[in-house]
Amino acid sequence: MDLILEGIKKAFCLIFTLDYEVLKILLLSLRVSGTATLISLFFGIFIGIIVALSRFPGRRIVVTLINTGMGLPPVVVGLFVTIFLWRSGPLGFLGILYTPTAMIIAQTIIATPIVMGITLAAIQHLPEKLRLQILALGATHLQMVWIMIKEAKLPLLAGVMAGFGGVISEVGASIMVGGNIKGYTRVLTTATVMETSRGNFDIAIALGVILLALAYLVNLILTQIQQRERLR
Template sequence: MDIILEGIIKAFQLLVSLDGEVLGIALLSLKVSGLATLISLVLGISVGTLVALNTFPGKKILVSVVNTGMGLPPVVVGLFVSILLWRNGPLGFLELLYTPTAIVIAQSVIATPIVMGITIGAMQNLPANLRLQILALGATRVQMVWMLVKEARLPLMAGVMAGFGGVISEVGASIMVGGNVRGYTRVLTTATVMETGRGNFDIAIALSVILLLFCFAINIVLTYIQQRERPR
């Protein structure tokens, strides 16, 4: 208990003192995870909506693949992204390995199936005749899709929170593709693992507390957006 208490006190000391290194790590965590979540939203919602609203051969298999991807282990993602970005890999010429961009790519791969799977479920859960009713009122297909997305906004916001939570808390892929380079690719999760390995449990707990505070603050904002207009 003493170690945990010391870690919590250390966390608030680091926050109040505006420790430069800790702030840099925290801001990088928010930057890469936020960008990865944004990419996953664009891909996940658009492709998920396309899959949900159309019937085609192999749809059930594709949905099964997406649902499997929702539980994709981060270390597996890190492995394959590392191979792709490796010096002799297919994308090695881009020289992205051990950069923040590599972390964004890996985290996007992790978050996209989560958002896509929730989107497919949310869109398929809408009333079957809703599309016909909207089109009958004179809406274009684009307007119809937009209205369906608005109708499913509550579960879609849950997808945003799930996607963001999945990437900001992962550590395996970030270490593998980012390298945990001080001042460059070190994020809160990888720094926590490193400090734990060194036996600096107070700093590790402090970083964990900061991570939890950030997650809580961001989810408060997202929850407020989700719940401000509840359907009657």
């Protein structure tokens, strides 16, 4: 019990004294997961809408694949990204294994199906004739897609939250493709794993608290937007 209390005390110490090491880890986590979420929003929403609005043979299989992808195990993603970026691997010439870029790639692969699946569901949840009504008001197909996105923005925000939540808390892929290099690829989750294995529970708890607080803050902001929209 003392261990936990000590840890929490230490955590507050680290947070309020703005420990340089911790701050760096925090910022890198935000940068890697934030970038990955943004990229996954682009691909996820784009492909999600195409699949939602089009009818083609084998569509059901694609939808099932996307839904499966929503639960993609980060370790598996980490494994394959590592293989691809390995010096002798197909993309080895890029030389980006064990860099933040590799972590962004891995996290993007994890977040994209989440955003895609939620987009698909959100767009399909809109009234079926809405698409026709928008076109009947004179919209081009691009304008129609944009209006559909605006109509589905509340569930899409949930997609953003789920995508960001999925990658900020993910550890397997980050540690495999990033390598947890101090001051370079060390993020909140990988640092927590390391400190725990070393028995430095106080620092580990501190990092855990920061991670929780961060997740809470981001979701708080998005929820605020979502609820304000809903009440309008």
